[in-house]
Amino acid sequence: MIEFWLAAGLLLLIALGFLLIPVLRERRAQQEEDRTALNVALYEERVAELQEQQTDGVLSRAQLDSAQAEAARELLADTDGTQPKVDKRLGKTAPAVIALLVPVLAMAMYLHFGASDKVELTSELAKPPTSVEEMTQRLERVVAAQPDSAQGLFFLGRAYMSQNRPADAARIFERTAAVAGREPQLLGQWAQALYFAAGKQWSAQIQALTDEALKADPKEVTSLGLLGISAFEGKRYQDAIDYWQRLLVQLPADDGSRAPLQGGIDQAKARLLASGGQVTASSDAAKAPATVGIKVRVELGEALKAKVQAGDTVFVFARATNGPPIPLAVKRLTVADLPVTVELADADAMRPDLKLSSYPEVQLMARVSRAGQPVKGEWIGRGAPLASDTTAMQHLTIDTPDL
Incomplete structure (x- = not known):
């Protein structure tokens, strides 16, 4: 935020410069005009002295003419380059008032129409909380x-x-x-x-x-x-078991929330049996965790092999054809790993509520990013939309500029 105000202050100084420079030039012209008037007065005084000396017989007529010509040459030399008189003046009060009003009005208009709060917020968000x-x-x-x-x-x-x-x-x-x-x-x-x-x-x-x-x-x-x-x-323990079983089968095998969720299911079963009830196996209870996975072979186009570096990051991901833009499953590799075969599954989800098995159709992509940014890179390979439960091996070739 300090940088913003410094820049704003610099712009105000530049604006004041455009306003005050003409005023300073006018004052300089006034000084030159006053000096010219003084030179003319001195010339007239010199001519009067010469005429008085000629009357007293000190100077002859020829000497008088010569002295007057010399005085005239000196006057011309002193006034050479002087600008013509301009009868337009702002005075001293008007420039001072305008110079004061310019920054005041600029600040008032910015606070009313500007976005200083957003500038400050952007600067603040750049720092981690x-x-x-x-x-x-x-x-x-x-x-x-x-x-x-x-x-x-x-x-x-x-x-x-x-x-x-x-x-x-x-x-x-x-x-x-x-x-x-x-x-x-x-x-x-x-x-x-x-x-x-x-x-x-x-x-x-x-x-x-x-x-x-x-x-x-x-x-x-x-x-x-x-x-x-x-x-x-x-105390509707059977319903609790059914809901939690439906949730459990969606979690990957290595998900950390599986253990506490299974503990809740076991506790609900124990309380149901203690109350004289009977646990009924739901249709989802016997299902194993979701095993949806897509195998894909990722290769680099021949034309790009001389342009990439071994340490460049490669992101292989699946995105819903009709759904959120965030990838449903992601693998991070390097160019040195290519060609490689990977499997994208629910365990590779970026968010637990957005998984590969939750969407019927997805698109496979592979991106080379020298800066390591998953959303933007230099080259990309795209596959055609396909069912998320596809079992056949897929192929991706990275050969297109990532525009």
Whole structure:
């Protein structure tokens, strides 16, 4: 922010320079005009002295003419190069007032029409936050500056949930839905915030949100987990087991949340049996974790082999054909690894709620990025859309500039 104000001050000084330089030039011209007037007065005084000496007989007529010609030459030499008199003056008060008003009016107009708050916020966001509270405050300012930013609203709602502020989170998720649409993942987050804000009391609104989310995406993880929690709290242990089993089969084998989720299922089974009930195996209970995976052979085009470096980063990823732009599964390699065969699966997901098995059709891509940026590089290879459960080996050749 300091750099911005220094630059603004420099521009103001330049503007004042354009205003004051003509005034200073006029004062210089006035000084030259005054000096010319003095030279003329001295000339006239000299001519009068010469005429008086000629009258007294000190000078002859020829000497008088010669002396007057010499005085005239001296006057011309003293006034040579003097600018003509210009009868236009600003005076002393007007320039001073204008010089004062220019920065004052510029500052007032910028504070009214400008975006100093966004400039300051951009500078602040360039520095990593030192605490969760500071991060939340920054997100609040982002939302205030960009109220239609769905991404800013969503992350602010998540920040409120991490600070145990579910009521604030529910309010923000509702705004996000109005801006970004009623995405299943968003509806699940909204329902969860409402549930905890109400002291773990179920309501018709929460039920409607989870129903809508699961209708659009039967594998929506937040809604499944929330319904399981509600069923467990309500001592509907079989329902809790069913919901959590549906959630469990979606988690990769190495997912850290599998163990606590399985613990909840086991506890629900124990309480159901202790109450005299009988555990009923759901249709999803016997399913193994999702094993959707696509094998792809990645190679480098012949024309590019002389242009790349061995340490350049290679990203191999799958993206939903009709869905969010964020990759569903990603592998990070280097050019030195090519050619290589990799498998993209749910275990390679960037987010637990966006997985390869959640979308019926995907597109495979491979990108070379010298800067190590997954979203932008120098060259790319793209595959045709295909089913996410494809088992046949796929091939990608990186041979196209990444424009």
